[in-house]
Amino acid sequence: MNSGTRINVVNIGLMIFSCIAAFIMPFEVFLFAYAVMGPLHYLTEISWLHDRQYFTKGKYDHLILWAIGGIILLESLAYRNGWNWPFGSDFGNKIIFVALTGSLLMIFVKNAFIKIFGLLFILFISNAIFQPDQRDGFAFFIGALLPTLVHVFVFTGLFILFGALKSRSVSGLISFVVFIVCPILLFVLFRDKTFVEVTKYGQDSYIANGEGFYDTNLSFLTHLFNIEFPQMKDAAGNLLVYAGTDKPVPDYSNAASVVFHSQAGILLMRFIAFAYTYHYLNWFSKTEVIRWHKVPKVRFIVVIVLWVISLVLYGVNYALGLRWLYFLSFCHVLLEFPLNMVSITGIYKETVTIAKNGFKLSPAMAK
Template structure:
């Protein structure tokens, strides 16, 4: 007889995994992120896309997912500069329209109304691109921290609400407290020094003012959006700005706390997915597909081992597209949270809706 853990057991397991991810991120923030992204990331993309595909991506239309896939293709081509004369804001607009389209895909069946709403979102985006918050939310944070942290938290919340589970609520509270703790337990200067390999793999600001391939721009946007540091922009020359930025990123306690939070968010995001195999049942797939996933994962690991930057380029499409393909599930999660909260206040059971997993 196969052992199948209860929901409470899975929730308590996840509290333990949060603690493991937090300890790793606190002591080795950059390494935790880089390892999680390279080792768990490819397996997560492949297994989640497979799982979503078997559930028609939680959309009403049979082929709705193709539009999200095409969005991923365009963003990938743009990233490798294979689409000429594309505006800088194109990627952000595509993500925004895809997010709105996902809401349409899970709530609207009428074809004409679908087209009208999606076109309206595209037109509306033209009036939003000039707002800094629009670029930050959809261009920077949606495919990164919103995906791995906010949506993961919402999946935990909806699971707790649907199951009226104390262990689920405890796991959500612990999830939030761990995230906050990184900013109250700062990493002291000199206590942690990343290696050259880590700095090269994560990315840095080049002397010409552009970012290398990697994740460096995420940290820069976090610090800029929340006015955490201006790097001496009003007073220093350009070279001093570059040197100051790189030094701050890899040595300053505040910057390291931000990195620890990022590392925790990504590592737990992946651990959460794989810990809930018995609940999600992503492993119940045809043998040939499972072998294909293993082969692609091994190939990805080999490329990361040879050169981290090559691994990033190889997996850019898969990484970005899995975010887009999850949008319908994200929208459905918002809907289900509203239904469950409404049911709690009215004392009625929420109506049956397509199952939402904890990511």
């Protein structure tokens, strides 16, 4: 068994482990993975991307992604603290869209002027696509799904597939199939069974004083599972609507029961727990290939110190840990966009090559 096959076998085992853990205690497994493995993943991946110039053509392209991350942090702080935010509620979606599509320019275009005009054109397009208080499917995809489930599941799957096609690895393709099958099993097996009820600590940490993942789950349940909540009424019995719209205000008084105890809430959480847990395990299992640990000693020490601080903060108060790492966690998503685009374009190129020449790796490619 060569090293590539061994890593793929290990990853299949990690997928199965993540799947079983997600069946048993989905909320707590996710919270543990996010707090313990998440910070170390952000720090080591950003360090690894930095040494590879973030897979961009320009030396300073990544600064645009860092700046977008900073703007998103400011927007989050403004809404959380009631500050006056000079831009519309759609601005976050606009710049995330710019970061995603602009990554194509960063990996293919070297000329700075073409890149700048291209990014401005993309921003112009985003102004036309996203409107204030817009809550259509694409806005939900960009603002809610892309930084979360698309990042940890879809892009991880594409990375696995690209690696398997590039190395012409049968075991790699098998691992990709297992990766797809695991969440299907999480949705179809034991649909009406909860192995371990979510604990009080799990619920409190998931809500995290309004700063946790609770609202995200509500959004997923309403958009992806079509869960409908009653409409709020005033004292006279009239339906309440959002200011300036005719959209009714949902009554979320029973939402906690739906998120933590309903069938849809449990099935959603199983998938989230699997996706995040394996996303992190996949990164650390490929240390031998990725070699993210091969960095200057000072930087490695800084990474470990920041990780330990993060663990302490999460241990003291989960909401405190989330606030501490919000900027870093979001930036690592943005900074990975160029690599995601490399994977997507790489899958296309490898598929075309395989269609022409067959699956066997050519001697030139093997070298």
